[in-house]
Amino acid sequence: MLPTTSTVDPRHLAYMSDCEFMQVLFSSADYFPGLYRYTLGTLPFPHDNLNHQQLFTAFMHQQHYQKQWKHQQWFAHQDEVHYRTMKARQSRNQERDDAPLAEDLDNRAYRRYVSPSLYALTVMDIVNPVQELMCGFTYMMMGSHIHFEQDAFYVGYDNLMHTWAIEVKVPFFDTCEYIETIMTSKDIAKLFLHSRVIAHLLFEDGPMGTVCTSLEALAEWHEFSSPVFAAPLGYHPPLPIRYAKLLGVSDVTATKE
């Protein structure tokens, strides 16, 4: 395809309408849109990352036997991912010519997953492709949870807290109509995943994590093998894209004491 050049009035960018924002946002969906975002097919996670069923088991152990696990146990997989992507000699980070910068970024990436006291645990269906977008449902698109309602959609949506980073007041029908002009149903199946925040993981006064959710919230998800990933919470205002760099979570129920 040929490169094109166009001009935009910065005022139109500063004061874009809800409809324009909707169009820009969905225009961003692509298989390889820029430098940093992983495509879904290249997520560097261990195959035995925590899944929905194991999270359910962990929650039951916590509720009935007061069993809890340490931060280190929850994020043992992320330690592996971090090593492989940031520290290992052949890692993408260590390929940088600027060695002090590589070390600095390694530290920042480490702090990002070790420091927070609250995480969102999100479940993603990587087995059943999205056939069509439906009102009342939440999807993962380009590292962001997008929840559709009849008269608006919500970006950076948290299904448990019913909070969001951005409210975009465009009717569901109009949004779908626009998406269909720029994507085929095959694109929609690949660029959107069924996904939702299913629990929060809280570290309060110490290393032991508390899974905050309910049986109702867990039961709303039917694909037991779906992987569960984490994202740090607690930024104010909240970020619309929280899952561009997913944090791997371990199956703590399999942890040997």
Add this chain to the structure above:
Amino acid sequence: MLQQPKNRLPGLIRTDRTFTTPTIINYDVHKLVLHNENFRQAKQTDEYILFFQHGSTLFYPYSMEFRYIENNVLFLIVEYQINSFSMLQRVLNSSYEKEERFVVNIQALVYHTDEPPKFCHPLPLFVIEPEHKTELYEWTQANTKTS
């Protein structure tokens, strides 16, 4: 037949199934010049990252975090706690050199708005050093128009 509203944001809003990635390559007070190309083919040597400023508050547009070629600026500023443009520039350039084997002159474009900008994230701790930024003013544009 109903007429479609004019696309005020060409280069950012797709109108068909072709995907290209936008880069701001030039500007004047009235306009930003966007270059759209397949990301892997993009080899622009000069690039601008757009910020808005209203009063003393600096903002980053969410639209750019989703759509721009540097689609992780907010991620780096907020989640990696990168608090200066020079550091941001160093990270982005290092990535370009590592991944694409070319060097880009990345500068900040700060557009001062009369009203609080919409769909933006405030950046209270982020500093753009004077040597890295060009400032544009909405009121200048209004004045230019009326003069």
